Amino acid sequence: MDPASQIxxxxxxxxxxxxxxxxxxxxPAAQARKALDLGGLYVTPGLIDxxxxxxxxxxxxxxxxxxxxxxxxxxxVVDCGSSGWRTFEDFxxxxxxxxxxxxxxxxxxxxxxxxxGEEAENNxxxxxxxxxxxxxxxxxDIIAGVKTAHFARPGYAAIKRAVEAGRLSGRQIMVDDRxxxxxxxxxxxxxxxxxxxxxxxxxxxxxxxLELLDRFTGKVQPFIREARERGVLFDLxxxxxxxxxxxxxxxxxxxxxxxIISTDLHATSIMVPRSDMPxxxxxxxxxxxxxxxxxxxxxxxxxxxxxxFPELGTLGEGRVADIAVFRLETGVFAFKDAWGxxxxxxxxxxxxxxxxxxxxxxxxxxxxxxxWSTAGDYEVIP
Amino acid sequence: xxxxxxxxxxxxxxxxxxxxxEIYDLLLKNGHVIDPKSGRNDRFDVAxxxxxxxxxxxxxxxxxxxxxVDVSQYYVTPGLIDxxxxxxAQGAGLNLQPDHTALSNGVTTAVDAGSCGWKNFEAFxxxxxxxxxxxxxxxxxxxxxxxxxxxxxxxxxxxARMVRRHPDxxxxxxxxxxxxxxxxxxxxxxKAAELSKTPLMVAYHPQSGSEYRELILKHLRPxxxxxxxxxxxxxxxxxxxxxxxxxxxxRRRGILFDVxxxxxGFWFRVAVPxxxxxxxxxxxxxxxNKESIMLPRADTMTTMSKFLNMGLTLEQVLERATVNxxxxxxxxxxxxxxxxxxxxxxxxxxxxxxxxxxxxxxGKLIGDKKLFCVLTLRNGEVVWDAEGLTQPEWKNxxxxxxxxxxxxx
Numbered sequence: 001m002d003p004a005s006q007i008x009x010x011x012x013x014x015x016x017x018x019x020x021x022x023x024x025x026x027x028p029a030a031q032a033r034k035a036l037d038l039g040g041l042y043v044t045p046g047l048i049d050x051x052x053x054x055x056x057x058x059x060x061x062x063x064x065x066x067x068x069x070x071x072x073x074x075x076x077v078v079d080c081g082s083s084g085w086r087t088f089e090d091f092x093x094x095x096x097x098x099x100x101x102x103x104x105x106x107x108x109x110x111x112x113x114x115x116x117g118e119e120a121e122n123n124x125x126x127x128x129x130x131x132x133x134x135x136x137x138x139x140x141d142i143i144a145g146v147k148t149a150h151f152a153r154p155g156y157a158a159i160k161r162a163v164e165a166g167r168l169s170g171r172q173i174m175v176d177d178r179x180x181x182x183x184x185x186x187x188x189x190x191x192x193x194x195x196x197x198x199x200x201x202x203x204x205x206x207x208x209x210l211e212l213l214d215r216f217t218g219k220v221q222p223f224i225r226e227a228r229e230r231g232v233l234f235d236l237x238x239x240x241x242x243x244x245x246x247x248x249x250x251x252x253x254x255x256x257x258x259x260i261i262s263t264d265l266h267a268t269s270i271m272v273p274r275s276d277m278p279x280x281x282x283x284x285x286x287x288x289x290x291x292x293x294x295x296x297x298x299x300x301x302x303x304x305x306x307x308x309f310p311e312l313g314t315l316g317e318g319r320v321a322d323i324a325v326f327r328l329e330t331g332v333f334a335f336k337d338a339w340g341x342x343x344x345x346x347x348x349x350x351x352x353x354x355x356x357x358x359x360x361x362x363x364x365x366x367x368x369x370x371x372w373s374t375a376g377d378y379e380v381i382p
Numbered sequence: 383x384x385x386x387x388x389x390x391x392x393x394x395x396x397x398x399x400x401x402x403x404e405i406y407d408l409l410l411k412n413g414h415v416i417d418p419k420s421g422r423n424d425r426f427d428v429a430x431x432x433x434x435x436x437x438x439x440x441x442x443x444x445x446x447x448x449x450x451v452d453v454s455q456y457y458v459t460p461g462l463i464d465x466x467x468x469x470x471a472q473g474a475g476l477n478l479q480p481d482h483t484a485l486s487n488g489v490t491t492a493v494d495a496g497s498c499g500w501k502n503f504e505a506f507x508x509x510x511x512x513x514x515x516x517x518x519x520x521x522x523x524x525x526x527x528x529x530x531x532x533x534x535x536x537x538x539x540x541x542a543r544m545v546r547r548h549p550d551x552x553x554x555x556x557x558x559x560x561x562x563x564x565x566x567x568x569x570x571x572x573k574a575a576e577l578s579k580t581p582l583m584v585a586y587h588p589q590s591g592s593e594y595r596e597l598i599l600k601h602l603r604p605x606x607x608x609x610x611x612x613x614x615x616x617x618x619x620x621x622x623x624x625x626x627x628x629x630x631x632x633r634r635r636g637i638l639f640d641v642x643x644x645x646x647g648f649w650f651r652v653a654v655p656x657x658x659x660x661x662x663x664x665x666x667x668x669x670x671n672k673e674s675i676m677l678p679r680a681d682t683m684t685t686m687s688k689f690l691n692m693g694l695t696l697e698q699v700l701e702r703a704t705v706n707x708x709x710x711x712x713x714x715x716x717x718x719x720x721x722x723x724x725x726x727x728x729x730x731x732x733x734x735x736x737x738x739x740x741x742x743x744x745g746k747l748i749g750d751k752k753l754f755c756v757l758t759l760r761n762g763e764v765v766w767d768a769e770g771l772t773q774p775e776w777k778n779x780x781x782x783x784x785x786x787x788x789x790x791x
Contacts, residue, residue: 056470056479060513063479064470067675245776246787270482271766334770341776341783362676366738372650372745379614381744 001044003296004303004314013043015321018358023315036367038325041352044295045315046075046322047277048302051174051202051237051262054103055082055091058115061266065101068265070361072276073324073351076312077101078302080174080202080237080264081108081147085128085135087115088143096142100356102322104306106147106174107132109162114149121150127161133168144306145200149176154184159194166199172305174200174235178208187211188223197231200305204234204258205251206242206338213250220256228259233305236284238275238338239264243283245337252287260305261297273336278326278349283335286345291328325353325367407431407762408772409447413458413729418701419708419718428458430725433762437721451771453729456756459700460719461490461726463707464682466583466609466642466667468529469494469518470510478672484516485766487682488728488755491716492516495583495609495642495669496523496556499531500544503552511551515760517726519711521556521583524571529559536560536570542577553711554580558609572601581710583607585642587615595628604636607710610647611639611663612656613742623655630661638710641689643680643742644669650692650741657692665710666702678740683730683753688739691749696732729757729771 001008002023012027013020029035054065059082069077083091084107091113096103108114111126120126136143146165151158159175166173175195179187187210191201203209212224228234236243236258251257261280269275281294303313310316315323326349333348354362363369369381406429415426415438427442428435444450469480469492477497484492498506503522511518522545526535545552555578557571568586575582584606588594594617598608610616620626633639641648641663666686674680686699694702708717719727730753737752758766767773776783 063482064477064672067478067672068482070676244783244787246783267479267481271485274768336767336770336773337776339776339779339783340767340770340773341779342770342773343776360677362679363740364679364738366740366744366746369738369740369744369746372654372741372743372747375651375743375745377651378649378743378745380742 001042001292001295002315003292004045004300004310005316007315008292013315013323015323015355015358018321020315020317020319020321022317034368038367040327042291042326042328044073044324044326045299045313046324046354046356047073047298048076048078048306048313049074049263049265049277050078050260050302050305051080051235051264052077053082053264053266054079054095055113055115057094058087058090059113061114061268063265063267063270065095065099065103068270068276069101070354070356071351072278073326073354074277075102075322075324075354075356077103078144078306079103079105081106081149082114084108084111084113085131086111087113088135088139092142100361105143106145107136107143109146109148109158109165118150118152122153124157124161127158129161129164129168132165136165136169136171145171146173147176148173151177154182156185156194159190163194163196163199166196172198172200174202176202176209176237179211180208191227191232192223192230195232198233200233200235200260202235202237202262202264203239203242204236205244205248207244207247209242212256213247218250220251220254224256233259235260236262236280237264238262238269238273238280239266240269240272241338243273243275243338245341245343248283248287248337252284252289257284257289257297259297260301261294262302269338272340273338278351279335282345282347282349285347285349286335286343321355321358323355324351326350327352404431404436404446406436406442406447407449408764409442409444409450410453410458410729411444411450413453413456415458415719416697416700417460417719418697419705420720422719423697426458428719428727430759430762433724435719435721435723435725438719449772453757453771455731457696457730457732459488459728459730460704460717461728461758461760462488462682462703463491463717464489464667464670465493465607465665465707465711466495466640466669467492468497468669468671478670478675480510480514480516480518481765483670483675483681485758485760486755488730488758489682490517490726490728490758490760492518493553493711494518494520496521496529496558498528499523499526500537500540501526502528502531503544503548507548507551515765517760519551519553521554522552523560524555524557524567524574525560533560533567536567538570538574538577541574545578545580552580553713554583556583558583558585568597568601575606581605581607581712583609583640585610588617591617598632598637599628599635602637605638607638607640607665609640609642609667609669610644611641612649612653613647614649614652618652618656625656625659625661638664640665640667640710641685642667642669643674643678643685644671645674645678645680646742648678648680648742650745650747654692657694662694662698663702665707666699667707677744678742683755684739687737687749687752688747690751690753691739691747725759725762727759728755730754731756
C-alpha cells in the first residue's frame, strides 16, 4: 500500500542494500538471499511521525526514539520543539546521531526549547528568530521547521516570532497554542491572518487549542474550513490532551479529517491513550477513514511537509528502504482518548515488522528468521 | 491528656468502618489469581483501597466498589519483578525510559543491573529513580562510573559504602560489562558484596571450563546470581548438550541462575536442552535495553512467553517473575499478594494462536501461547490499562465531557 505510487494490491517488494530495488508482482524468491512471506499483511512506506518528543534526558517528557518509533512502524520521527537553538547541538549529539530511527526536528522558537520548564517557555526575550533561523540553515537536512508551544501569555508574540524565523529560514511553522480567556488571540485571526499557507496547527481534535467545533451546534466552524482552503495544515498531534472522542467523532462525521496523522508521543501519552502511530491510524479508521487514506496521511503527506518527498514517504524504486509491515486485526478492541475514556472499535492495526535503511530492525513474530532447531550451531543469524 | 486520648481512641473505633461497610476504590472481579508465594491459583476477587490490597476473597460485593471491573478473562498476579534491566542513566547508550518499558509489561519493580557505579549512582537516583512510578532498584556496578564508564576504576570500599547509604534502593553489586576475562574485577566485586552484605550478580564469561567450575563452586557465595544463564559464552552444557555436573552442584549450593535475556544472553539451542533436563532458571529477567527490546524483543511479556512455549507452566513462569526474584534481591515483601500489602498488581491475558519468538541469535521458536499485559496497578494506581478496563465508554463518561461537550455528546 503505497499511496504515492497509487499501489494498493498484492505485490512483492525487493530490497537491495539500503534501497528498494523493485516493486512488482511475482518477483522470483530464488533471486533473494532472504524471502519473507507476508501474505495477509500490509506493506507500507516506513511511517513518518511528524510530531513526537524524543530529546530524552534533558527534556523529562521525552522518549527514546528507537524503542518507541521503530517498534510501531515509524522510521522517521520529527521532534517538535523539545529543543531550541541553544540545545539543538546537545540533542543532536545525544539522540539524533545515536538513533537508528531517522530523527528530524522542528526547532522551538524558545532558545532553551522545552528543557527549562513553563516559565522559560513564556520568555519572549529568549525567542530569537535570527538565531533560530541560523541554526536551521546550519542543519537543513535535519531541521525542517519551527515550533511554538505552551505560550501562556496574551497576544501573538510567540507565534509571530516563530513565523519570522520561518520566513527567514524559508520553512513552515507548527503551532501548539491554547486559547483561553484574556489570551487576546482568536482562532479565526490565528488561522486566517497570522499563519501562512503551509504552516501547521497541531492538536486538531483538542478544541481548547483550535475551537474546531461550534460549542452549541457541534458543527465545524466555517473559519476552520476557510483556513484549510487557504493552505493551513491540520496536524493530529494526539498526545495526552488532544484527541477527544466528542470532537474527533463530530469532525470525522462532517468530513474534517486531520491532514497529517501524528502522535505527539511522549512519556505520558504513550501510557494512557497509547498514542503511537498504529493506534492513531486505527482510531481514525474506526471513525470511518479508509486505511489507504490514513496511510497517505502518515507517509506522503508528512513527507511533503518535510520537503523530503519523493525521497521519503514512498516505496518508489531506488528510494531508501524504510518499510513497515502491518497486520489489520478484526475483532472488538477498546481505544482510549486523551482523557482515557473508551471507544469500542472493530479494527486494529498492529506493526509486525520494520525495515530501516534496508535493515530488519523489528520483527515481532520472527518472520525473517529460521527455526532455531534447523539453524545448527548458530551465533547470530543475519 | 489521657482522657483526650481515650476519647480519640473511642472515636476512631466508632468511625472506623467494619469490613462490611468498606468502600473499595477498585474491585477486580473474578480473575484467575495466581500468587505463587501463597499458593493461590483460583478465581478470586481483589479489592483495592487507596494504595493497598484490602481483600482477596470470593464474592466480594461489587456494590461496595467505586469501580468494579470484570477480569474473568484474565490472570491476576503480583506486580512482576525484573531483576536485570537497563534504564536511562542520563543518555547512556543502551538505556530505556523506565515507566513505559516496565509498567506496560506488568513490571512494578525493576532492577537496573549496573548501569551506574558509586560515582554516578546518586545522579541517576535523582534524575531517574526518584522520578519513576515504577519501583526502581539497582545493582551497583563495581566500576566507579558504571557499565559505560572507566572499567579500571574498581573500589570495593567505596561501592560498599554507597550500598549501605541507600539500602532501600541498592540491592547488591554487579560486575557486568567490566569482568570479561578479568578475574580481578570479579574478585573486587565479591569483596564489595561481602562488605555490603548483599548478593552479587555476575555475567561472567570465563576463559575455560575449569575456570568457571572454580568460580561457581568456590568464589561465588550462595545467593549470588549468574545472569545470562542460557547465553553462548557460559559453559552450561557439555558437547553432548548435557548440563554439566558442576552447574548442578552450584545450584545445590545456592547459586542462582537468572535468564537476563538481552541481545546477547539467551539462545534456544542452550535453553531448550537445559529445560528438557529440568535445568529451569531461578529467575526470569530481561536485560531489557535499547537494543534487546527491538529484535529479540526481550521485554518481560515476550521473555515469559518464551518459557511458556518451552514447556513451563504459567505458575512456574510467574513464580520466576515474582516470588523468586523477590527472594533473590532479599525483598520478600515484594512479589506477592496479601491483604494489607501495597497494591502492585498485573492483569495478564494469555492469548492462543501462532506466534514466533526470537532468541539473541535470531533463532526462532514457534509457539501457541503469548502473554499480554492488559492492566498494571502500582501503589494502587492504574498506571497501564491497555484495554481501558477501568474506564467507561466515553458517551457514558461524565466530568469534563459534560462540561465542554454536553450539547453534542
